[in-house]
Amino acid sequence: MITSFDTLVPPFDTYQDLQHYYDLAVKIKAQKILELGVGTYGVSTYAWIHACHETGGKVTSVDIEEKKHLFNDPCWEFIKSDDMALNPLELSPPYDIVFIDTSHTYDHTLAELKRFSPMVRPGGYLIMHDTCYPPVYEAITEFLCRNSIGEFNEIMVTQKSPRTTIYRRNE
Numbered sequence: 001m002i003t004s005f006d007t008l009v010p011p012f013d014t015y016q017d018l019q020h021y022y023d024l025a026v027k028i029k030a031q032k033i034l035e036l037g038v039g040t041y042g043v044s045t046y047a048w049i050h051a052c053h054e055t056g057g058k059v060t061s062v063d064i065e066e067k068k069h070l071f072n073d074p075c076w077e078f079i080k081s082d083d084m085a086l087n088p089l090e091l092s093p094p095y096d097i098v099f100i101d102t103s104h105t106y107d108h109t110l111a112e113l114k115r116f117s118p119m120v121r122p123g124g125y126l127i128m129h130d131t132c133y134p135p136v137y138e139a140i141t142e143f144l145c146r147n148s149i150g151e152f153n154e155i156m157v158t159q160k161s162p163r164t165t166i167y168r169r170n171e
């Protein structure tokens with residue numbers, strides 16, 4: 001078990017939520033995690049990989065920039081691509097967790113939600129980072145109100161900016 005992520009990764013806006021990511025993945029014994037957006041240091045990736053060490057699962061991360069150099073771990077697969085250009089069949093859904101932290105624009109976030117939320121297994125989790133940004137928040141609201149009414153329930157919002165919101169897909 002990891003007890004303090006802040007001493008293991010560079011201080012970055014995501015590290016305050018890493019324990020939540022790790023704990024959730026371990027609690028549900030996640031076998032498949034899809035991470036859209038790795039960022040500069042792979043901070044969230046680090047938490048997902050460590051959780052998968054506990055669960056025997058695998059993380060598939062997608063980013064438009066090369067990030068393969070960040071980790072050399074058998075629990076991790078990296079795909080260099082724009083997530084919207086991927087053939088969804090290449091990804092082997094369903095996933096226990098889909099984590100989205102990419103462009104933070106309204107149109108892109110809404111398109112990602114439409115494309116990747118069906119890949120969350122019933123009872124699985126959709127995790128959105130940076131939900132304090134108006135374009136991200138508005139895309140989520142639009143998606144939940146028009147495209148998946150009652151399909152996902154908000155179960156947690158971290159209170160520190162930039163905020164992470166966790167949704168659980170109904171079974």
